[in-house]
Amino acid sequence: MSVAESHESVLRFEHVSVSFDGEPALLDVSFDARAGHSHVILGAAGSGKTVLLKTAMGLVKPQDGKVYVFGQDITTMNERALFAIRSKIGMLFQESALFDSLNIEENVAYPLLNQKSIDFPRSQVLPRVKQALEFVELGNTLGKFPNELSGGMRRRAAIARAVVTEPPLQMYDSPTAGLDPITAHTIMALLIKERDVSKATTLMVTHRYQDGNLMANFRYNSDQGRLEPAREGVREPDQTTFMVMKEGRLIFEGDQDELEASHDPYITKFYKQRT
Amino acid sequence: MVASGSGDRYSLLDFVKEPVLAAQEFFQLSGRALKNIFRRPHYGDDIILQMDAIGVGSVPIVILIGFFSGAVMALQMSRALAQYGQIGRTGQIVSLTLIRELGPVLTAIMVAGRNSTGIASELGSMKVTEQIDAMRALGTDPVQKLVTPRLIATAVMLPLLTIIADFVGMFGGFIIARFLLGLLSSQYWNSVWRDLDWYLDITQGLVKPFVFAFVVSLVGCYFGLRTTGGTQGVGRSTTQAMVVATVLIFVIDLLFTQIFIGTGGA
Numbered sequence: 001m002s003v004a005e006s007h008e009s010v011l012r013f014e015h016v017s018v019s020f021d022g023e024p025a026l027l028d029v030s031f032d033a034r035a036g037h038s039h040v041i042l043g044a045a046g047s048g049k050t051v052l053l054k055t056a057m058g059l060v061k062p063q064d065g066k067v068y069v070f071g072q073d074i075t076t077m078n079e080r081a082l083f084a085i086r087s088k089i090g091m092l093f094q095e096s097a098l099f100d101s102l103n104i105e106e107n108v109a110y111p112l113l114n115q116k117s118i119d120f121p122r123s124q125v126l127p128r129v130k131q132a133l134e135f136v137e138l139g140n141t142l143g144k145f146p147n148e149l150s151g152g153m154r155r156r157a158a159i160a161r162a163v164v165t166e167p168p169l170q171m172y173d174s175p176t177a178g179l180d181p182i183t184a185h186t187i188m189a190l191l192i193k194e195r196d197v198s199k200a201t202t203l204m205v206t207h208r209y210q211d212g213n214l215m216a217n218f219r220y221n222s223d224q225g226r227l228e229p230a231r232e233g234v235r236e237p238d239q240t241t242f243m244v245m246k247e248g249r250l251i252f253e254g255d256q257d258e259l260e261a262s263h264d265p266y267i268t269k270f271y272k273q274r275t
Numbered sequence: 276m277v278a279s280g281s282g283d284r285y286s287l288l289d290f291v292k293e294p295v296l297a298a299q300e301f302f303q304l305s306g307r308a309l310k311n312i313f314r315r316p317h318y319g320d321d322i323i324l325q326m327d328a329i330g331v332g333s334v335p336i337v338i339l340i341g342f343f344s345g346a347v348m349a350l351q352m353s354r355a356l357a358q359y360g361q362i363g364r365t366g367q368i369v370s371l372t373l374i375r376e377l378g379p380v381l382t383a384i385m386v387a388g389r390n391s392t393g394i395a396s397e398l399g400s401m402k403v404t405e406q407i408d409a410m411r412a413l414g415t416d417p418v419q420k421l422v423t424p425r426l427i428a429t430a431v432m433l434p435l436l437t438i439i440a441d442f443v444g445m446f447g448g449f450i451i452a453r454f455l456l457g458l459l460s461s462q463y464w465n466s467v468w469r470d471l472d473w474y475l476d477i478t479q480g481l482v483k484p485f486v487f488a489f490v491v492s493l494v495g496c497y498f499g500l501r502t503t504g505g506t507q508g509v510g511r512s513t514t515q516a517m518v519v520a521t522v523l524i525f526v527i528d529l530l531f532t533q534i535f536i537g538t539g540g541a
Contacts, residue, residue: 054408057412059408059411059412079411079416080416083414086411086412086413086414087414089412091409091412093405093408093409093412094405095404095405097404097405097406097408097409098406098409099406099409099410100400100401100404100406110413111413111414114413114414114415115413115414116414117414161413
């Protein structure tokens, strides 16, 4: 039975609190992300969304609480032990975080060559990199450097790097931030395609409700090669969970209907963006 | 005024806490960088690349600084020596001053200006654009990949650059001694070598740049990796790296000079 089918817990936060120089960034956050599910994390700037993702990767150590990734408590692990866990997580950083000094081919090949626990055959690296770049429609950019690409292309190259190892947990930090609506839609289509092809557990941080709406209501049709409404317009509410962050606290967790039924003024601001 | 007194104590503690914490973080980073020299993986390509950037790239400026400092020393010292009829010892004064002090200190300051700042801005930019986080996320220890190669490269190249600066400085002194002071070539070069002491001069002249290399590379890396606050933060880190590296070079120079004089019997 695959991870996606088992619905076991992939990522679990238990009363996690994080602060920087005494300023709280996460306050008593608890949730459970199950295999194959999508989580859309909404919140204003500075609400703790990025810190939440970095804590899930072990890049930030919490002061209180426990974080379990694939059943293992990562809060007590040292940096070297965390590398094995991180090799199962694909992360798209907010600013893409491609390495300036490496070209696109080297950037995308980086996780295949540097993650010890993956042990990918060297002869297969280039074909796999090409495959990942073609997936994000950047097959002709192998020799280019990040500063030669547009913002949207950099974001797509970063997606290719995040998913090149086919990790079972994928996290995207504001994938459409700062992009025009057309490029933002292209990026979202790629993320949905990746989610549906790999059946990975997905956490997406965003402040745009439209992105969450696409994630919840569309799926990738591999036969026709395009997005289509999930079940011809009928939503699968149990597959996508919406979470809302405010000032470091998780103030809402539920499906899209529950979110839209909320009368909390902070929450309503997000779904009213749709119109 | 109990409240005011306790308030003062609190602010004093806060005032002391920050530099103590910074020193602790600096020594932790230094310890990890040194430990990584003996741990796999080794990034040989990065070491060669950094040797080229730090060492070969600094040769022109080190030659210029060495030449003019040697020439100026010869000019200044010849005036003082002339009063005692000892102008023939100009070469000796130039070589001692260069090998013991000016060569190591000026070269280290030049390399700090060029490379501590360069390292701080490069690593700082990587920090604020989340490339350091990405590196950690993708299975690489940033200290092993970024700090240790820069430390090794600087520790190898700075003593070599200092040797170049010393020799070029002596040549600068020779140009002044031969063409302005009218000394014979043999007279100048004999006085350059005659009184050099293996321990007090040569060892001191090589140990100092080796120690300065740790300061130049690690201070740059430390300020780069703790950068916060976007591009403004990168600028701040770069300035701090230069100031701290320069001050530490002078402090360590004084300390090592005293150690060598104390143990050398001069």
